[in-house]
Amino acid sequence: MEEFEEKLSPVFKWGGGKRQLLTEILPKIPPHTRYYEPFIGGAAVLLGLKPEYAVINDFNEELVNTYKVIRDNPEELIQLLEQHRENNSVDYFYEIRAWDRNPETYALLSNIQKAARTLYLNRTCFNGLYRVNSHGFFNTPCGKYKNPEIVNAERIRAIHEYLSSNRIDIRCGDYKEALKYIRPGAFVYFDPPYMPPENGDDTFTQYTVDGFDEERQKELKAVCDRLTAKGVKFMLSNSCCGFIKELYKDYHIEIVQARRNISADSGKRILIDEVLVTNYEV
Numbered sequence: 015m016e017e018f019e020e021k022l023s024p025v026f027k028w029g030g031g032k033r034q035l036l037t038e039i040l041p042k043i044p045p046h047t048r049y050y051e052p053f054i055g056g057a058a059v060l061l062g063l064k065p066e067y068a069v070i071n072d073f074n075e076e077l078v079n080t081y082k083v084i085r086d087n088p089e090e091l092i093q094l095l096e097q098h099r100e101n102n103s104v105d106y107f108y109e110i111r112a113w114d115r116n117p118e119t120y121a122l123l124s125n126i127q128k129a130a131r132t133l134y135l136n137r138t139c140f141n142g143l144y145r146v147n148s149h150g151f152f153n154t155p156c157g158k159y160k161n162p163e164i165v166n167a168e169r170i171r172a173i174h175e176y177l178s179s180n181r182i183d184i185r186c187g188d189y190k191e192a193l194k195y196i197r198p199g200a201f202v203y204f205d206p207p208y209m210p211p212e213n214g215d216d217t218f219t220q221y222t223v224d225g226f227d228e229e230r231q232k233e234l235k236a237v238c239d240r241l242t243a244k245g246v247k248f249m250l251s252n253s254c255c256g257f258i259k260e261l262y263k264d265y266h267i268e269i270v271q272a273r274r275n276i277s278a279d280s281g282k283r284i285l286i287d288e289v290l291v292t293n294y295e296v
């Protein structure tokens with residue numbers, strides 16, 4: 015198991031990834047019964063914490079399907095990714111990207127083929143950005159990489175080992191649904207799409223066709239209030255803007271710094287303040 019633990023880190027490049035904040039986040043997670051991560055994205059926190067009992071969720075079907083395939087069919091997935099790696103070129107990228115334009119033929123693909131496509135596109139598209147147009151078609155352009163890492167077999171095997179040897183319930187849907195039967199003593203880490211920081215940089219809110227606007231942020235805060243009343247501890251990440259600080263003013267707020275892209279195309283990275291909100295004293 016130790017051999018796998020070393021490799022246990024995200025396979026996806028995912029907007030707002032929490033890998034670099036793990037040293038801030040992990041020590042602040044209190045003892046708990048079951049771990050919940052309802053906006054799983056790249057899964058950096060889950061894979062850093064390695065809980066034995068967890069519920070993970072995202073409403074991105076392609077992402078969730080890929081985690082299930084890593085759990086159930088890692089070797090077949092690695093094989094298909096190796097084929098994508100051998101064929102990789104700009105034309106090939108656009109050919110694979112276009113598969114979802116025909117819903118009838120797309121539905122005929124196996125879950126393993128869909129997962130290999132999702133991971134291949136994620137590793138080769140511009141900034142690993144997951145973006146779909148109004149028809150739900152993946153439309154991020156090809157990235158400019160000399161030698162993109164399309165398959166990391168050891169990492170896929172490590173995640174497979176973790177997901178298949180622990181009690182990890184993988185769900186796809188709205189975050190509220192995933193929390194429906196939560197019990198006192200559980201712990202939730204929320205990493206929702208961020209509120210755009212005040213400088214107008216909205217690169218972290220474009221995950222899917224559905225935006226996560228102010229109303230949805232308020233709805234999430236109401237969910238946090240209900241969890242608190244129920245005896246469930248939570249931690250929540252978000253951008254450090256006036257709206258979020260005001261919304262969570264009755265909770266503990268810590269400011270941490272994360273290295274983020276300034277804008278989608280500049281490739282420049284700067285330190286940006288983010289908040290960690292908790293309903294317990296750290």
Ligand SMILES: C[S@@+](CC[C@H](N)C(=O)[O-])C[C@H]1O[C@@H](n2cnc3c(N)ncnc32)[C@H](O)[C@@H]1O
Nearest residue numbers: 028030031032053055056058072073188189205
């Ligand atoms: C900030 S990302 C999570 C980043 C992740 N924690 C990491 O470390 O890479 C937010 C995620 O929430 C998902 N999402 C957005 N709205 C959602 C909703 N209503 N219910 C569940 N998931 C949602 C997006 O698909 C995206 O994967």
